[in-house]
Amino acid sequence: MTLHTDALRDHACLIVHGPDQPGLVASVTALVTRNAGNIVTLDQYSDNPAGGAFFQRVVFHRPDLQAAMPDIEADLAVTLEPYRMQWRLTDLSIPKRMAILASTSDHCLLELLWRHRRGELPVTIPMVISNHTNTAEDVRAFGIPFFHVPSHGTDKTAAEAKIAQLLAGNVDFVVLARYMQILSDDFLEQVGVPMINIHHSFLPAFIGAAPYRKAKERGVKLIGATSHYVTKDLDEGPIIEQDVARVDHTMTAADLQARGAYVERAVLARAVQWHAEDRIIRHGNHTIVFQ
Amino acid sequence: MTLHTDALRDHACLIVHGPDQPGLVASVTALVTRNAGNIVTLDQYSDNPAGGAFFQRVVFHRPDLQAAMPDIEADLAVTLEPYRMQWRLTDLSIPKRMAILASTSDHCLLELLWRHRRGELPVTIPMVISNHTNTAEDVRAFGIPFFHVPSHGTDKTAAEAKIAQLLAGNVDFVVLARYMQILSDDFLEQVGVPMINIHHSFLPAFIGAAPYRKAKERGVKLIGATSHYVTKDLDEGPIIEQDVARVDHTMTAADLQARGAYVERAVLARAVQWHAEDRIIRHGNHTIVFQ
Amino acid sequence: MTLHTDALRDHACLIVHGPDQPGLVASVTALVTRNAGNIVTLDQYSDNPAGGAFFQRVVFHRPDLQAAMPDIEADLAVTLEPYRMQWRLTDLSIPKRMAILASTSDHCLLELLWRHRRGELPVTIPMVISNHTNTAEDVRAFGIPFFHVPSHGTDKTAAEAKIAQLLAGNVDFVVLARYMQILSDDFLEQVGVPMINIHHSFLPAFIGAAPYRKAKERGVKLIGATSHYVTKDLDEGPIIEQDVARVDHTMTAADLQARGAYVERAVLARAVQWHAEDRIIRHGNHTIVFQ
Amino acid sequence: MTLHTDALRDHACLIVHGPDQPGLVASVTALVTRNAGNIVTLDQYSDNPAGGAFFQRVVFHRPDLQAAMPDIEADLAVTLEPYRMQWRLTDLSIPKRMAILASTSDHCLLELLWRHRRGELPVTIPMVISNHTNTAEDVRAFGIPFFHVPSHGTDKTAAEAKIAQLLAGNVDFVVLARYMQILSDDFLEQVGVPMINIHHSFLPAFIGAAPYRKAKERGVKLIGATSHYVTKDLDEGPIIEQDVARVDHTMTAADLQARGAYVERAVLARAVQWHAEDRIIRHGNHTIVFQ
Incomplete structure (x- = not known):
């Protein structure tokens, strides 16, 4: 319920x-x-x-x-x-404060903003931070502040410091809505609130980069998405939710990616909702989810 | 669990x-x-x-x-x-006693017997009763008594009396595993234990006879099955479980029936298991199912 | 593909x-x-x-x-x-021209606009027409013209005439994205292009109004949505696509409606895509869908 | 169809x-x-x-x-x-000849025998070979010859030779219905007909032994099964079909295994049917499946 x-x-x-x-x-x-x-x-x-x-x-x-x-x-x-x-x-009448980190992809980001506007996510959204600017107008149309923090080059220290400064004291948890940057351990410690990520495969299959290309190469008949808590071990954190969609031989890696986007946004939205409603207990590398 | x-x-x-x-x-x-x-x-x-x-x-x-x-x-x-x-x-260590009523179709009947043999259904099965004899050998191979009670003509009084006699005092609930006879109100009262039926459509669609033919005529893209408690109102009892399968324009009514058989056996098996594990509370025409 | x-x-x-x-x-x-x-x-x-x-x-x-x-x-x-x-x-390189008719609900409307912006729907959208104004700003943010045609009282003749005038010559098909008005036979004839509707139940179950309330009353364990071509017989047109979602006893009729919205938008989007890609042939009251 | x-x-x-x-x-x-x-x-x-x-x-x-x-x-x-x-x-009127290799688990084996008896698998089944005897009576009740070829110790040469001798000239393809022995390259070459295996995970996740235990350890929310053609590379052959089932934190590894058995039998049965109906073309490490 x-x-x-x-x-x-x-x-x-x-x-x-x-x-x-x-x-x-x-x-x-x-x-x-x-x-x-x-x-x-x-x-x-x-x-x-x-x-x-x-x-x-x-x-x-x-x-x-x-x-x-x-x-x-x-x-x-x-x-x-x-x-x-x-x-x-x-x-429970006090909504949690949720920040969203995004990159160019808008499907997970807009899904969260739109569900929030419908009153289905019991959170406030004090800010969206992106390393790109293409979603700025969409985000602000929802009445949500948008901050652009570019991530140039290989030294991410400055960008992470700026993000940490924006988040400090203002949020109860962070959602990585297809934020395509690897975060340093220092950053995770500094932020100090739970972070939820969406990975575009049914983990532990196709861990790491380019999972849809790997899925095409392996010839799987299902693609999936996984939402998990972020830990220092990339793609290894406690899994919150997963789902899959059926694919076939006619679909290119780009087709898998397009189809997968719909699985990703649904899986992430459910994970965020359960976290916002305090339904999840972390235990070792597992989650107990009381639905 | x-x-x-x-x-x-x-x-x-x-x-x-x-x-x-x-x-x-x-x-x-x-x-x-x-x-x-x-x-x-x-x-x-x-x-x-x-x-x-x-x-x-x-x-x-x-x-x-x-x-x-x-x-x-x-x-x-x-x-x-x-x-x-x-x-x-x-x-909970005392299994419920479950009788199965069947006709010629074997898919729901054998699924229950087989799950029981695997130790997945916490019941005993004191008897299978059928108005046909084709499944007798299969049933007895599972070590379960088989009784043949034919249902000739339109007067079902004698057949129902015989079935009621077999059941009396020996069972805690009855499963209609595609038993293709309409049961009289008197019979239901006389038996006096819960009865679980499997209907071959996603009720309330295609209520009554020949649901797969009706589904083909309507051109639906999903077919389904529904398990419910039997009440005096045919196909109107409290729904326990439902599921569906995807179909397409190439499938004939016979194809729908063949595909649907797999939905039926899965839906009925889940409903029986939940009843056997005392997970269901009936309330008006609804069920509360604690999974 | x-x-x-x-x-x-x-x-x-x-x-x-x-x-x-x-x-x-x-x-x-x-x-x-x-x-x-x-x-x-x-x-x-x-x-x-x-x-x-x-x-x-x-x-x-x-x-x-x-x-x-x-x-x-x-x-x-x-x-x-x-x-x-x-x-x-x-x-196929000439996209079909698609008009959308909507009311207050935005979930189907925005899903279509958003998929179109992503390049996943091979259509142009010359206009959105609504009998309410609440979605005007959202629609125009996508760069799509929005027209408000109120539907006051029981005489819909004037409103239908105005809509028909807007559509005339400008569209190849019309999508009713939860447009909550019954359309007259005259209007359908006058418009003269295919119309696709989304009904919020797995037809033929819960035909007519308030399907989620009816679903709650019947105690079903699955809710669904159906996209179909509009004919003179309300909710009786050829079915294009259907899907369902699992529900349970804890959910109110309002919960079913909220959950169902996600099924509706997915089902309608698939139906629209198949129509736009010329994958559907109507035959009697059926559809042949070449996926 | x-x-x-x-x-x-x-x-x-x-x-x-x-x-x-x-x-x-x-x-x-x-x-x-x-x-x-x-x-x-x-x-x-x-x-x-x-x-x-x-x-x-x-x-x-x-x-x-x-x-x-x-x-x-x-x-x-x-x-x-x-x-x-x-x-x-x-x-197509000449059914392919299918041998089944099995071990103690009966769920995949009996599903194939039962579907065959229903007339849903267009094959003949000249033999079932098992390295255990527990399913002999069940198999023979279907009127199918059963051969027991034990697989003692680490030297499988003798057992493989005996199996190859039984198969030689008598079968068009072989199904490994949870046959729990690793087959040598020599054996595969000698048999020389396509072999279809069922793996109890959504490959490539949990490759190798004990996938349900690994799934429990990783805390996944879906378990799966994969049917693939057997090649010299264990669990790496072309995937024919996959499916999944939802699980949750309350389920033990044994519960996952019990739930997974139902996915396995369905996935294997579909793969076997498509192969028997000549719907599959192998291409590199992929399959083209014309459904």
């Missing part, structure tokens, strides 16, 4: 994860109840009931949530301390 | 549904905990948090479950009484 | 259909060869080799096509006369 | 491929016509109209085909000689 920000007043999302132990679900649900919350959805998963890892997402309605947040957080700290669980509590 | 009966020792499934009220989830989870249960999965859904209907499915592990069942049931009766909820508690 | 207009210089598309007879394929291919054409793709279909209907689509390259068109057409008239076949020959 | 052998009396399939040249399609269709053939389907593809490779498949009906075959073949040799084309002409 899609939850829109305008319907989310006084709704909180609680994420809990850590070592699985008996009684966890009962403890958490009792905590919500004694803090005057009414559970709207509850998902939980244990990767091994005998000593594995436990993951839970609870959405609850609580009148006057903002005023009650400190009390609920204090209760959580006390209640979950003996279980050694990690947790985070968010007010 | 597919749960197999051999891994389900001491696992209980609790289904609760009724008017949505604050505190329900906490009450149920507390009850499980105080009865020494450890929650393995929990799904819940409310069709309207403000005064709607509430549905919950909890699977929990409880050592020595059989011995504890009466105490847990007594606790449930007391705990849920003020909420006016319906509930049912089942021991 | 997607053919783009810029790569289509000197490419002709020949459509032939009529009663199936031996030697037809050889006659047509010989004609192409003796007119200095080289066949690029050839598709053909007979709905019954013994006395059925025959359909053929041939794309061929012919240097200096424009100059040769009259000679080829004269040859076709002579060659196909004894077979009593219908045929049409088009220069 | 599925063509069944009983409807294929006097139907020939002509495959032509080689360097693309103007007039090829006209030459071939004229040849069919002057040999009293009526074209039923015609597919053709050129990977580059300017000097690329050309592929054509023509199915035609010709009364008394058997008697006319030598004349048609002589005409083909003369007609296509100046074009330097490869060609093969087959009588």
Whole structure:
């Protein structure tokens, strides 16, 4: 079920994860109840009931949530301390702030802007940054600020520094909407918020550059796209979502790329929506996605 | 996650549904905990948090479950009484008993028998009943009893009486695996257990007989199949599962039927599995399916 | 294979259909060869080799096509006369002129404009006509003329007359991109070019108004969309393309509508592309689509 | 369109491929016509109209085909000689002879036997060979000979020799239906007929052993299967067909394997059907599939 920000007043999302132990679900649900919350959805998963890892997402309605947040957080700290669980509590009526990095391709970028305008992505978009200028007019027509940060030559230090400066303090996560630059480890650390990428193949197939050309050469009958969190290992981060489209022998590598663009924009949009709705928990190199 | 009966020792499934009220989830989870249960999965859904209907499915592990069942049931009766909820508690290690009714077509019938043999359907199959004999040898090769109950002429009373007699007391639910006879209301009442049917169209399109011929006449580009609970209103019962396959102008009605058989067997198998695993709650003419 | 207009210089598309007879394929291919054409793709279909209907689509390259068109057409008239076949020959490098009629919803409209801008739809778009003004700015940002023709009250005669006047002589086909007005038979006759509609259900299910509400009421597990040619019988015209998306019990009718919008835009875009590329032959209430 | 052998009396399939040249399609269709053939389907593809490779498949009906075959073949040799084309002409009413090699898994094996019994695979099955005995009874229940050739230890020479002896002269192609032995180059050469394998991943991802375990480790959201022709390079042969199924974080590697079995059997069955119907042309490491 899609939850829109305008319907989310006084709704909180609680994420809990850590070592699985008996009684966890009962403890958490009792905590919500004694803090005057009414559970709207509850998902939980244990990767091994005998000593594995436990993951839970609870959405609850609580009148006057903002005023009650400190009390609920204090209760959580006390209640979950003996279980050694990690947790985070968010007010779902406060949209996350999402920056988009793009290059010349517009299909992923415009899809996100357009879904946002329809009210389907519970985020604000403080800025789009591109190393090209061709999408500036389109972006600004959506009422979104556009910044051009060119990436000349092989030394990306200056460009990354400028991007990091624009992002600093202004965003909760970053989306690489076919941003065709490899980012340095330093940059990732400096930005310090989650980054979501879209890769134009069904990873781990055709890792690296030119996946549609490689797909044509291998003669596959399906092409795909993968959205994943960015880590220091290129194309190796935790996968959030994937999908494929059928192709055949008549299609050139350019045809695969054109067809693939529609898979890419759909896969990225779903991944962004789930992240924005706090549905994803990262665990090692995996994702738990509570849909 | 597919749960197999051999891994389900001491696992209980609790289904609760009724008017949505604050505190329900906490009450149920507390009850499980105080009865020494450890929650393995929990799904819940409310069709309207403000005064709607509430549905919950909890699977929990409880050592020595059989011995504890009466105490847990007594606790449930007391705990849920003020909420006016319906509930049912089942021991997931006890497979449901499933009868299959079939006619000449073997694709749905054999798919169920074969999945059962692979250990993927947590049921026992005490009998297959058919109004034809062509599948007898195949069925018995799976070690399943086969009964032939012919359906001659327009008076089906005698045949239905014989079938009802075979089923009485021996089965927990019945699957109509392309059983091509219309069942009387009296028969449904007499049998008194859930019945699952597979209809060879994406209902409500092409309701009634000869859906593939109708699909060809209408020139659709997708054909489908629908599994639903049987009610007195033909093809109108609560839908459990549906799927489709792509077709094109070159295919005859016979081609559609051949292609559709693969959709039918997959859709029916999923519906049967979900029913066998107690994942479905009926509500009015709808189903809540906790996957 | 997607053919783009810029790569289509000197490419002709020949459509032939009529009663199936031996030697037809050889006659047509010989004609192409003796007119200095080289066949690029050839598709053909007979709905019954013994006395059925025959359909053929041939794309061929012919240097200096424009100059040769009259000679080829004269040859076709002579060659196909004894077979009593219908045929049409088009220069694929000349894009068809497509008008779009829309209402408040923008998802189908913008998808078509955006695919056109990417060079994926081999059409020109001389105008968008809407009975609302909300999409005017978006449309004009694509460099496309926008005309507002309100549809007040129950008498649509004046509005239809104005639309017909705008279209007259300027378009080769019309797309109803969620245009929420029922069109009169007189209007269809007056416009006199093919019209393509997108219906928001997998026809023939949920025919008529409010299909997503009906889908929710019936409890289906798939929703769909259907693109079809417009005829005098509402929602009964020849189906061009259909697709579906999976839904579940948690989704409201509004959720189904939001999810369905993505199916609608994809289905309509495919249908429009196939029509623009002359891949569709209408036959009775069916379509032959040569993909 | 599925063509069944009983409807294929006097139907020939002509495959032509080689360097693309103007007039090829006209030459071939004229040849069919002057040999009293009526074209039923015609597919053709050129990977580059300017000097690329050309592929054509023509199915035609010709009364008394058997008697006319030598004349048609002589005409083909003369007609296509100046074009330097490869060609093969087959009588579609003569089913190909297909051997199946299997191990303990029965899902691919039984699917092929069952589709064959339904009349959906235009082949005869002279034998099933397995290195295990568990499926013997099932195979023989279909009326198909079963041979047990154990594969003990690391020296497979003796086993391969025995299999080659069984196959010699008796089969037109071989299907590896989850046959879990690596075949030597010598064996492939000795057998000398096409071999079709099913790999349990969406190649080229998870090449080699244990793909479901690798898929779980990587955290993919789709699993797949690939059917390909066997070459000396393991898992590197020309891909015939692929498909995928959606999975999620709750599924173990064993769950992926169980889910994947349904993708495997469907993908292999389609590949086998296309090969049996002479719809596939191999070209380098690619396949042209005329569906």
